[in-house]
Amino acid sequence: MRKSSLRRTPRRTGAALAAVTALALAATACSGTTKDDVDNESAANAPGGKADPDTALKKDLTVGFLPKQVNNPYFTTADKGGEKALRELGSRFKEVGPSSGTDTSGQVSYVNTLTQQQVDAMAVSAQDPGALCTALKQAMSNDIKVVTYDSDTRPECRNAFVSQASSEDLGRTQVRLLAEQIGYRGEIAILSAAQTATNQNAWIGFMKDELKDPKYQDVELVKVAYGDDDAQKSFQQTQGLLQEHPKLKGIISPTTVGIKAAAQYLSGSKYRGRVRLTGLGTPNDMRKYVKNGTVEAFELWDPAKLGELAARTAVALVSGQITGKKGETFTAGPMGEYTIGSGGVISLGRPTVFDAKNIDRFTF
Template sequence: MGIRFSAPGRRLAVTVAGAVVLATVAAGCGGATKSSTDNSGSGAAAGAGPANPNGQIKKGLKIAFLPKATNNPYFTVLDSGGKKAVEAVGGQYKEVGTSSATDTAGQVSYVNTLTQQGENAIILSAQDPNALCTSLKQAMSAKVSVVTYDSDTAQDCRQVFINQASAEALGRSEVQLLGKELNYQGDIAVLSAAQTATNQNAWIGFMQDELKDPKYAKMKLVKVVYGNDDAQMSFQQTQGLLQSDPNLKGIIAPTTVGIKAAAQYLDGSQYKGKVQLTGLGDPNDMRQYVKDGTVQAFELWDEVKLGELAGYTAAALASGIITGEKGQSYTAGELGKYTIGDNGEVVLGDPTVFNAQNIDQYQF
């Protein structure tokens, strides 16, 4: 069963985007490619003219997904939703990317290659907001529509950002979950993904702001560490946190790879039940740790729907139905109608909290 979002959940929110500097890399890096067809397509391109809200999605659009890492199960599920949406509108789906979540040069190279191949739209999750701007602007100049999802770049380097949930809501809710579990007392730490990840840094910023509330006076964020969305590194970072601070009472891991690795470590250690863990995780990954008491609660959004929304948005852009301006509306298949908000952002909806009472209702 998927997560159901209520209509109010489709609200718009402003997220934090990093500044961007120029970077260029030659095309042709290694990685994986998954394609639905090999035929050529056509469609309105980026900056081709004013929006036509009454227009139709053009058939045969070539739309490529560029996740942070192709071997991350989170993006495998997410991009399956993108494939569903692209093929539903008669488009041609492709997924390309590197196997490392820190191969920023590889992401730049793939953007350049996709531009040269004449894709109608590129949908990417940025590893680093400081490295992709030049290549993305070149893509848009070449009439390629650019959508970011999951992790954003600077506003002028894409047309629309598909945000999984409000950055503020996610950052604050992680602290709120852990605070209740700890009775608002004790040292806590954050196990993040890459140090340059735009979404992670935005969430951490709101976590720090939430901790300024007087009710957290006895809770202290003592350290932020980075596992680079690598399972082994995240496992080792968890071990290091617990060994370096015997007073540590809680960990927030706002990354599906990180929270699973941290749960694995806690589950087999003396800290199980003594150190609380929350964050963002897949129900299928976390089910056993919730049921055996290692984790009380965590949260996430519907990954398939996030991919679907990104796919429908790119198709609307490439067809000239929207241009990315605030206030423009479009229909995202069965997901319904969405409206572009401030800074070209569209928010999928509110996250869902998973615990022992409801986790078996979700299979992803």
């Protein structure tokens, strides 16, 4: 992990920051889910004046990336996209984060660390929708811009959220993919990540809503299991689902760690080809399982592009091109122009479906 050399004038006293840090570490997790239609008035808590889309982008900035879990292949790819963009923009990249995919308190301490180091902005994938709020608000009060990516916090605790795609699109399309594969009939289960993960819960909410459509009247969701984005636990949860529900026809795993672990289990079992699996995965992880018939089709966005957009959004915020309010537009370099939607949400775009016909065209 590369460390940046910072030469900036301190913006607060050590005693004051220590007191706030202690308060943030004492904060407890809160329940809640962020969806795409968050009301704008509760969203862009953007200090400062009016956005100027024509102002020049600042250089020599430091942007800290805080993923849910370092050394997770998905976040490694996403954060490398952010690092590449920052290098092109003449600024510095810094990554910190917990090694566990469920370490919410660890994320709080890393937010406080980045605040103490006086970074210009931070991009955070939140483990929990509320647990980071106190720490993130303190960062914002110290003129640090906060972007969430992949998984959101509460809207008032950041300036903007860079979403992989519409939560509704992601939730509904995963159900549609699986339903087509099982002939719209049979028991299905969901293998999620952490029970508090904002993005997972938003997608699962739309999955359940999609299943209310009469065309799914013969499809029954029997269980939502949680693998905590841990490969071994996800593998075991897959095994447990099949033991508990011997008539299971399909599994949706909206997490790259979970779908890979589930595919690994199914591939070496009597269930290969009998129990369908779809969800969100990377082509590199899933290629062999598509080719050996374990998985027919799955979907994802390009995580490198997600990280890149998070970085470019952070720099645009620091530069004053945007403040995070609905309707503001900015140009994200070669990615093109983006418009901020309700709740300060910036959507990367529609997910891509991968199958045997196209998977070899992708290398992430």
